Amino acid sequence: MYDYYLGGKDHFDIDKQAAETVAAAYPGIFVCARENRAFMHRATRVLAREHGIRQWLDIGTGIPTEPNLHQVAQSVVPEARVVYADNDPLVLKYAERLMRSTPQGRTTYIEADVNDPESLLNAPELSDVLDLDRPVALSLNALMHFVTDAQDPYGIVGRLLAALPSGSALALSHCTPDFDPATWQKVTDIYTGAGTPVRFRSQKDVVRFFDGLDLLDPGVTIGHRWRPDVSDGSDPAEAPTDAEVSLWTGVGIKP
Numbered sequence: 218m219y220d221y222y223l224g225g226k227d228h229f230d231i232d233k234q235a236a237e238t239v240a241a242a243y244p245g246i247f248v249c250a251r252e253n254r255a256f257m258h259r260a261t262r263v264l265a266r267e268h269g270i271r272q273w274l275d276i277g278t279g280i281p282t283e284p285n286l287h288q289v290a291q292s293v294v295p296e297a298r299v300v301y302a303d304n305d306p307l308v309l310k311y312a313e314r315l316m317r318s319t320p321q322g323r324t325t326y327i328e329a330d331v332n333d334p335e336s337l338l339n340a341p342e343l344s345d346v347l348d349l350d351r352p353v354a355l356s357l358n359a360l361m362h363f364v365t366d367a368q369d370p371y372g373i374v375g376r377l378l379a380a381l382p383s384g385s386a387l388a389l390s391h392c393t394p395d396f397d398p399a400t401w402q403k404v405t406d407i408y409t410g411a412g413t414p415v416r417f418r419s420q421k422d423v424v425r426f427f428d429g430l431d432l433l434d435p436g437v438t439i440g441h442r443w444r445p446d447v448s449d450g451s452d453p454a455e456a457p458t459d460a461e462v463s464l465w466t467g468v469g470i471k472p
Contacts, residue, residue, distance in 0.1 A: 277360030430469030
């Protein structure tokens with residue numbers, strides 16, 4: 218569905234049908250998906266350029282859409298190392314595109330579930346690429362709203378961050394009902410009715426994911442307002458509304 222929202226071609230008819238059902242209730246979903254992708258690009262560049270990050274663990278990767286995280290990171294630091302993880306076997310079919318690293322860097326893919334962080338962290342593929350004694354950026358983009366409260370989302374993120382050393386980072390984006398609760402209840406009902414429970418959260422609840430971290434400016438904010446790229450020539454008057462984006466984003470550094 219996310220691939221369809223982004224205008225990709227790697228999806229089935231049933232994905233298209235489900236995505237169009239969501240879009241009928243929330244036309245801004247295409248803007249939300251696009252701004253989520255743009256946030257990932259900007260956050261990756263900021264961490265590489267300004268905070269010396271050279272390693273990433275990206276969970277909930279999805280079907281590759283170029284440029285993907287490793288391409289963005291390696292465009293800044295060619296030696297960047299990236300581990301992708303997803304629990305959808307379909308992603309494995311497209312994972313070859315995730316492996317096209319620079320000669321100086323490394324990438325790999327793990328089939329794993331964020332709900333089992335220990336299994337992910339103990340995967341031999343992870344330790345083969347990442348040095349957990351050195352800072353790692355944990356990238357959780359549009360993922361945690363698929364982890365319900367009963368699944369202990371804050372505990373999961375806490376366990377993942379606990380395995381990473383000082384200087385590591387959390388880059389997270391999360392859909393929110395804050396600007397249009399009625400519409401997002403419809404989206405919740407569509408996903409849940411299709412067998413994919415979701416929990417879209419308020420800004421206050423998203424901020425909780427960053428407990429104990431030093432938030433980078435401008436804090437937890439709507440996706441298109443997090444470090445916007447003023448050099449891309451875009452017209453600020455044409456920027457989407459907060460309600461269209463409906464995505465809280467933030468980056469924090471582990472002290």
